[in-house]
Amino acid sequence: MPQSRTASTHAHVKCGDCPIRHRAICARCEADELEVLNSIKYYRTFAPGETIVWAGEQFSFVASVVSGVATLTQTLEDGRRQVVGLLLPSDFIGRPGRHRSQFDVTAVSEVTLCCFRRDPFDEMLQRTPHIGERLLEMTLDELDAAREWMLILGRKNAREKIASLLVMIAHRDAALHMTRPSGEVSFELPLTREAMADYLGLTLETVSRQISAQRRDGVIELEGKRRVRVPDFAALVAETGDDSDGGWID
Amino acid sequence: MPQSRTASTHAHVKCGDCPIRHRAICARCEADELEVLNSIKYYRTFAPGETIVWAGEQFSFVASVVSGVATLTQTLEDGRRQVVGLLLPSDFIGRPGRHRSQFDVTAVSEVTLCCFRRDPFDEMLQRTPHIGERLLEMTLDELDAAREWMLILGRKNAREKIASLLVMIAHRDAALHMTRPSGEVSFELPLTREAMADYLGLTLETVSRQISAQRRDGVIELEGKRRVRVPDFAALVAETGDDSDGGWID
DNA sequence: GAATTTCCTTGACGCAGATCAACAACCCAC
DNA sequence: GTGGGTTGTTGATCTGCGTCAAGGAAATTC
Numbered sequence: 024m025p026q027s028r029t030a031s032t033h034a035h036v037k038c039g040d041c042p043i044r045h046r047a048i049c050a051r052c053e054a055d056e057l058e059v060l061n062s063i064k065y066y067r068t069f070a071p072g073e074t075i076v077w078a079g080e081q082f083s084f085v086a087s088v089v090s091g092v093a094t095l096t097q098t099l100e101d102g103r104r105q106v107v108g109l110l111l112p113s114d115f116i117g118r119p120g121r122h123r124s125q126f127d128v129t130a131v132s133e134v135t136l137c138c139f140r141r142d143p144f145d146e147m148l149q150r151t152p153h154i155g156e157r158l159l160e161m162t163l164d165e166l167d168a169a170r171e172w173m174l175i176l177g178r179k180n181a182r183e184k185i186a187s188l189l190v191m192i193a194h195r196d197a198a199l200h201m202t203r204p205s206g207e208v209s210f211e212l213p214l215t216r217e218a219m220a221d222y223l224g225l226t227l228e229t230v231s232r233q234i235s236a237q238r239r240d241g242v243i244e245l246e247g248k249r250r251v252r253v254p255d256f257a258a259l260v261a262e263t264g265d266d267s268d269g270g271w272i273d
Numbered sequence: 274m275p276q277s278r279t280a281s282t283h284a285h286v287k288c289g290d291c292p293i294r295h296r297a298i299c300a301r302c303e304a305d306e307l308e309v310l311n312s313i314k315y316y317r318t319f320a321p322g323e324t325i326v327w328a329g330e331q332f333s334f335v336a337s338v339v340s341g342v343a344t345l346t347q348t349l350e351d352g353r354r355q356v357v358g359l360l361l362p363s364d365f366i367g368r369p370g371r372h373r374s375q376f377d378v379t380a381v382s383e384v385t386l387c388c389f390r391r392d393p394f395d396e397m398l399q400r401t402p403h404i405g406e407r408l409l410e411m412t413l414d415e416l417d418a419a420r421e422w423m424l425i426l427g428r429k430n431a432r433e434k435i436a437s438l439l440v441m442i443a444h445r446d447a448a449l450h451m452t453r454p455s456g457e458v459s460f461e462l463p464l465t466r467e468a469m470a471d472y473l474g475l476t477l478e479t480v481s482r483q484i485s486a487q488r489r490d491g492v493i494e495l496e497g498k499r500r501v502r503v504p505d506f507a508a509l510v511a512e513t514g515d516d517s518d519g520g521w522i523d
Numbered sequence: 524g525a526a527t528t529t530c531c532t533t534g535a536c537g538c539a540g541a542t543c544a545a546c547a548a549c550c551c552a553c
Numbered sequence: 554g555t556g557g558g559t560t561g562t563t564g565a566t567c568t569g570c571g572t573c574a575a576g577g578a579a580a581t582t583c
Contacts, residue, residue, distance in 0.1 A: 103514075155402070155409065159405065169416060169420055173347075173357045173426055216530075229569090229571075235532070264349050430540090
């Protein structure tokens with residue numbers, strides 16, 4: 024896995040009531056644009072399992088995830104499903120010039136979005152080239168993440184896949200508190216066994232078995248079904264088959 | 274697979290001696306910028322198997338592929354390898370703000386690049402926002418392609434994977450002549466069996482067996498080892514397991 | 524608090540694809 | 554020509570994970 028990524032050099036806008044920072048909007052534009060942002064935004068909440076956008080659907084807004092977890096999925100005609108992206112708080116939905124979604128966007132937990140109406144947002148983009156640059160940067164991060172996931176899907180065995188997923192979630196979780204995971208780590212698993220399976224190209228039974236195996240081997244501990252405690256993060260990373268812990272970014 | 278993608282609405286620059294169109298550079302800027310482009314470009318050729326950029330290496334240029342085929346690859350510490358992207362003629366290497374490659378870029382056949390020196394290219398980008406928009410658009414195309422490939426890697430069986438690869442190559446091949454594949458189609462396979470395996474998350478033996486099987490079943494015909502004739506393209510598409518032939522773009 | 528539903532775990536078994544191995548076809552060097 | 558390297562094909566065998574099946578734990582509904 025790539026060791027170091029281009030670190031983002033500037034902070035991101037925190038607007039109005041959102042507890043997250045809007046990564047799409049660079050801080051250099053903050054003073055001028057926050058007012059515009061606040062005037063065109065509204066919140067929407069989706070229940071677990073609810074579809075946020077269907078594949079092929081035109082979407083009338085762009086949005087940041089404020090809380091909750093959503094997935095991007097593709098489905099084969101016979102129902103086989105693949106999660107191709109996770110949307111966690113501060114992730115962005117919708118792109119300029121992409122008026123239709125390529126994938127189903129589905130809420131996994133209860134999801135709150137901070138939506139911006141499309142047309143005014145696009146206008147703001149025209150006037151504010153920094154935001155376009157920031158969007159390109161975020162898109163490149165997503166592209167890197169997708170390509171890392173291709174390695175996981177194509178070449179790792181079930182045990183390595185589970186470890187890789189846990190490491191990724193731990194990284195994303197730590198990033199929210201501006202830290203990096205190390206030593207003892209503990210986090211919430213935001214996905215069902217089935218969603219994990221769909222992300223990793225496995226069946227839910229295999230996911231369950233591998234989690235049990237890692238638990239037996241002392242690599243992880245479970246508190247309930249969803250809370251994971253990792254006594255030694257380096258040991259979990261060693262299970263991934265990578266030569267480093269990857270550079271999962273904010 | 275996504276059915277229709279955002280079609281690019283404008284043509285792309287054909288500069289100097291390059292037989293390809295530079296997709297990164299939008300035609301609206303052509304008049305002003307062609308001169309700059311031609312003043313900062315040079316050609317480089319790489320032999321089959323030669324590494325163009327190592328993962329983690331700083332690169333001093335951005336480039337378009339003029340001829341030949343290159344791969345983006347990732348390798349696990351024990352040598353398992355995954356191709357995470359194909360670079361075909363007119364594809365672009367390097368991104369603003371991404372000064373290091375995340376992946377190994379390797380020539381598969383003899384590859385000629387049209388390189389632009391990095392600093393003047395970045396300056397031109399500053400002055401010409403259209404190019405930035407075009408780069409974002411291309412990056413989004415790559416992201417969509419990567420996510421489609423995640424479905425192939427995670428959820429398709431060997432036979433469907435082979436069919437999907439052949440369909441993709443046929444689409445890319447046809448796009449060079451501004452057509453879409455249909456009816457009888459014939460094209461060159463630019464990859465070895467091993468490279469195909471590394472792209473599809475299979476072994477080379479399985480690739481060979483599945484190609485033989487499709488040949489036995491009359492879905493494809495081989496002329497030599499590398500030239501493929503598809504008597505009925507729709508029949509090949511039906512082998513992919515998708516509900517449509519996907520929208521592989523230019 | 525009983526019934527239903529959702530989510531998870533574990534076992535038994537089979538198969539698609541990996542692995543190991545032999546060989547064929549073709550290239551280039553000399 | 555001959556020899557050696559690269560690439561591709563095919564067969565035999567093994568195995569990791571999918572499939573099918575049963576049941577447990579916890580939340581939700583009535």
